[in-house]
Amino acid sequence: MRRLISCLAICALLAPPALAADTPLSRDLALVNRLSWGETAQGDTLGGQSARTWLEQQLHPSADDGLPPQVRAWIADMDISRTPLEEIAAETRQMQMDIREAKRDPSGQKDQAAAKADQGDLSALRKPYRQKLRDLGLEAQTRSLLRDLYSRNQLKEQLTWFWVNHFNVYGRKRQVAALVGDYEEHAIRPHVLGRFRDLLVATVFHPAMIQYLDNQQNAADKINENYAREIME
Known part of the structure; x- marks a missing residue:
């Protein structure tokens, strides 16, 4: 179960976001939108941390x-x-x-x-x-x-x-x-x-x-x- 979730999360991290420029910020936003109920209007879900750190916190x-x-x-x-x-x-x-x-x-x-x-x-x-x-x-x-x-x-x-x-x-x-x-x-x-x-x-x-x-x-x-x-x- 944990291995499957990790694989899905990595795929989401690597996949390019639709209809957006391929930038670190857009990739982070794509990750948040795929693994959460969506980025907040303030865009502060990551709280200044890296997407990888955020993902680790989500898995644990x-x-x-x-x-x-x-x-x-x-x-x-x-x-x-x-x-x-x-x-x-x-x-x-x-x-x-x-x-x-x-x-x-x-x-x-x-x-x-x-x-x-x-x-x-x-x-x-x-x-x-x-x-x-x-x-x-x-x-x-x-x-x-x-x-x-x-x-x-x-x-x-x-x-x-x-x-x-x-x-x-x-x-x-x-x-x-x-x-x-x-x-x-x-x-x-x-x-x-x-x-x-x-x-x-x-x-x-x-x-x-x-x-x-x-x-x-x-x-x-x-x-x-x-x-x-x-x-x-």
């Missing part, structure tokens, strides 16, 4: 991602940052079970008035559940975007985006929206500059991927062909 990022204090506080205050995955999953699962229970009619003999009242109860349960999933999904998207915009570890953010999309989980499938924030944070981000095997293991065993592939219902105990296809691609 520091724990301090350089987020502005207000952005760091915003992220820290999100539910997905403050609440453990187990609590989020338990809360949304209970909401889901309450909805299922409200839909049940064991006797099958409810009259029209009772059925109408039940529909009102069901709507009252569904609305906060759906809103909770939307809020959690939006927080995950917002956190990712803020890091893309403000983090100094731009290569890490690019690779996080790449692998989140490659090992994709569908956020509108049942409880998956409640889990995507943790999926990116703990199954993807820690491994994007490390070993591919570690990334693979982290994604396949994460609850978001298990829910997405319906592996929690895999009574046959067989390999999931959809995930196998993703690996082969």
Whole structure:
């Protein structure tokens, strides 16, 4: 994994920028644009250092991602940052079970008035559940975007985006929206500059991927062909 990234980075460094004069400055700009979310309007991404030094720092990022204090506080205050995955999953699962229970009619003999009242109860349960999933999904998207915009570890953010999309989980499938924030944070981000095997293991065993592939219902105990296809691609 690291060797592949290094090769790609070297290729980006050596390749001539499109529609620009072949100068040291233009080559540095091309490198930044290829391995980050783009040069800033101030043109200060390199911070006065050489492109090679910047690249080494990107391949070995520091724990301090350089987020502005207000952005760091915003992220820290999100539910997905403050609440453990187990609590989020338990809360949304209970909401889901309450909805299922409200839909049940064991006797099958409810009259029209009772059925109408039940529909009102069901709507009252569904609305906060759906809103909770939307809020959690939006927080995950917002956190990712803020890091893309403000983090100094731009290569890490690019690779996080790449692998989140490659090992994709569908956020509108049942409880998956409640889990995507943790999926990116703990199954993807820690491994994007490390070993591919570690990334693979982290994604396949994460609850978001298990829910997405319906592996929690895999009574046959067989390999999931959809995930196998993703690996082969």
